[in-house]
Amino acid sequence: MTVLIFALVALSVLALLVLVHRWLWIRLVRDTTRPGGTGRRVGTGLAFALPALAVAALVAGRAGAPFWLQQTVSWPGFMYLAVLLYLTLAMLIAEPVRAVVLRRGPGRPAPQSPDAPEPGPVPAAGQAGATATEARAPAPAPAAPQVDDGISRRRFVARTIGGAAAAAAVGTVGYGTYGVLRGPSVKRVTVPLAKLPRAAHGFRIAVVSDIHLGPVLGRAHTQRIVDTVNRTQPDLIAIVGDLVDGNVHDLGPAAEPLRGLRAAHGSYFVTGNHEYFSGAQQWIDHVRELGLTPLENARRELPLFDLAGVNDIQGETEGHSPDFQAALGDRNRSRAAVLLAHQPVVIHDAVRYGVDLQLSGHTHGGQLWPGNYLAELANPTVAGLERYGDTQLYVSRGAGAWGPPVRVGAPSDITVVELASYRA
Numbered sequence: 001m002t003v004l005i006f007a008l009v010a011l012s013v014l015a016l017l018v019l020v021h022r023w024l025w026i027r028l029v030r031d032t033t034r035p036g037g038t039g040r041r042v043g044t045g046l047a048f049a050l051p052a053l054a055v056a057a058l059v060a061g062r063a064g065a066p067f068w069l070q071q072t073v074s075w076p077g078f079m080y081l082a083v084l085l086y087l088t089l090a091m092l093i094a095e096p097v098r099a100v101v102l103r104r105g106p107g108r109p110a111p112q113s114p115d116a117p118e119p120g121p122v123p124a125a126g127q128a129g130a131t132a133t134e135a136r137a138p139a140p141a142p143a144a145p146q147v148d149d150g151i152s153r154r155r156f157v158a159r160t161i162g163g164a165a166a167a168a169a170v171g172t173v174g175y176g177t178y179g180v181l182r183g184p185s186v187k188r189v190t191v192p193l194a195k196l197p198r199a200a201h202g203f204r205i206a207v208v209s210d211i212h213l214g215p216v217l218g219r220a221h222t223q224r225i226v227d228t229v230n231r232t233q234p235d236l237i238a239i240v241g242d243l244v245d246g247n248v249h250d251l252g253p254a255a256e257p258l259r260g261l262r263a264a265h266g267s268y269f270v271t272g273n274h275e276y277f278s279g280a281q282q283w284i285d286h287v288r289e290l291g292l293t294p295l296e297n298a299r300r301e302l303p304l305f306d307l308a309g310v311n312d313i314q315g316e317t318e319g320h321s322p323d324f325q326a327a328l329g330d331r332n333r334s335r336a337a338v339l340l341a342h343q344p345v346v347i348h349d350a351v352r353y354g355v356d357l358q359l360s361g362h363t364h365g366g367q368l369w370p371g372n373y374l375a376e377l378a379n380p381t382v383a384g385l386e387r388y389g390d391t392q393l394y395v396s397r398g399a400g401a402w403g404p405p406v407r408v409g410a411p412s413d414i415t416v417v418e419l420a421s422y423r424a
Contacts, residue, residue, distance in 0.1 A: 020088055021047060027091055028166070031158035053077040054084075058403075061215070062277075067250040070215040078216060082173045082404035085368060090165035098161050102154060176368070176406035180217075183224035184399040184412035186232055189385055191392055192420040193305075193356045195336035200304035201424035205338070206234035206263070207415040209361020210398030212274070214245035216405050218254040225399050225414065226257045232416050236265040236302075239292065240361045241272020241312055241342030245402070248282045258290045265302060267292045272342040272362065273314035274402070280311075280318065295340060297323035305336040305419075308355075312342045322346060328353040338419075344379045344395050351391045358393045359417065365397030365410030372410060383410070 029043030057077025060070045196203075206229045213222060229237060244251050261267045269292045271280050284294045293300070295309025308331075310322035322341070331337065336356045344360045365383040366372025375382045381395045396415050401407055 021051060024091065027158065028162045032155060032162055050080045054081050061246060067215065074215040078404040082368065082406040083169050086169035086172045087165060090168045094161045094165050098157060101157055172408060173406055176408040179407050179411055180401050180405045183228060184414045186228060187413040187415045188418065189394060189415055190418045190420050191357055191385065191394065192422060193336045194422055195334065195356060196419055196421040197304055198421050198423040200419055201421040203304065203419040204234045205417045206232055206237045207240060207359050207396050207417055208399050209240045209396045210242040210364055210400055212242055212245055212400040212402050213251050213254045217400050219257060221400060222254055222257040226260050228414055230262050234263045234416060237261050237263045237267040238340050238359055239269045240340050240359055241270055242274045242361065244278055244283060245274055247278055248286045252286065255290065258292065268307065268309060268340060269294050270309040270340045270342060271312045271315060273312050276312065276314040276317060280315065297326040299327050299331060305338060306331055307338050309340040324349045324353050344381050344393060347380055347388050347391065347393045351389045355391050358391060360393065361396045361398050363395055367401060367407055367410050369409030
């Protein structure tokens with residue numbers, strides 16, 4: 001039954017994409033080019049090639065393609081998906097504008113007043129019997145001129161609107177790409193905890209999520225993140241899942257800069273759903289070699305509070321489900337507890353086990369507007385700090401990007417969470 005539902009959803013999405021591409025081809029290729037011309041042939045070719053690259057980018061990793069091939073198809077394929085989103089939105093907005101311009105534009109005869117006399121025939125020059133009135137009859141209005149050397153007015157409008165929409169889409173994606181490639185900004189949040197002792201007041205946790213090392217974001221991206229984290233001089237570093245999109249063999253060099261993370265109380269790691277797509281155990285072993293401490297349904301009793309971590313929900317596929325009882329069941333509840341959990345949706349388990357603060361990622365803040373509205377349907381909190389009973393949940397927008405290296409309306413961040421004691 002589950003397979004059938006998935007197949008129906010997949011077919012529905014595929015049908016929608018085919019219809020969108022057909023409509024965009026009509027508006028951006030057929031309406032803007034001459035039949036049989038070079039522009040028509042090139043545009044039609046791109047209408048098939050670009051979606052094929054996008055599909056290749058999405059499936060290459062899962063299909064076990066060589067890493068060089070993944071890198072080759074990922075940049076153009078994923079970038080096309082981002083451009084497609086904003087090009088479709090721009091053309092939807094432009095559609096009523098196009099209809100109005102074509103309906104009201106020049107070339108239609110001006111309406112005549114019902115009382116206006118109909119023009120009489122204009123006699124030929126020198127025709128006998130022509131009256132003075134007939135001689136002065138106005139000549140017919142000249143036809144509307146063609147635009148740009150014979151380009152039809154309809155085609156001119158299509159080119160103008162299509163060009164403006166394409167420029168808006170490419171500009172939006174370009175700016176969003178620049179935001180990812182320049183690296184995440186630092187966000188600072190103060191979180192008061194009732195059980196936190198006075199000695200822990202001002203304790204700083206650098207929260208890093210959703211780095212997504214892969215065929216697009218590599219070693220330079222990791223180095224930017226490490227440098228940014230170290231500049232904040234945190235007391236503890238928490239990497240809360242989705243570190244990678246690939247295996248250790250391909251991405252080990254890209255993860256190497258993580259060895260340079262520095263914090264007085266250490267660096268900790270919990271799995272995200274993407275680790276299980278890649279083989280979570282190999283990454284758990286590898287990050288340990290890099291100096292990070294994996295928390296696999298486990299807890300560390302730090303001098304001033306408890307730090308716990310649970311596996312991601314996706315771990316159920318490998319028999320490594322999140323286990324709150326193992327991580328938190330036997331702890332002293334008079335101590336403050338901070339939980340690292342990739343997905344915000346487990347907040348209700350955290351409340352039940354008396355967690356004071358849960359640190360999560362996963363949502364990317366929506367990553368590409370209006371994706372934030374979809375993220376709200378699946379997550380209790382998309383970004384920022386919210387309270388659930390006696391438990392507070394902080395969700396980072398993440399330091400990287402999945403798929404297209406583009407963020408619009410949800411800039412990447414590394415958050416420094418400063419714990420505050422009521423007793424200070």
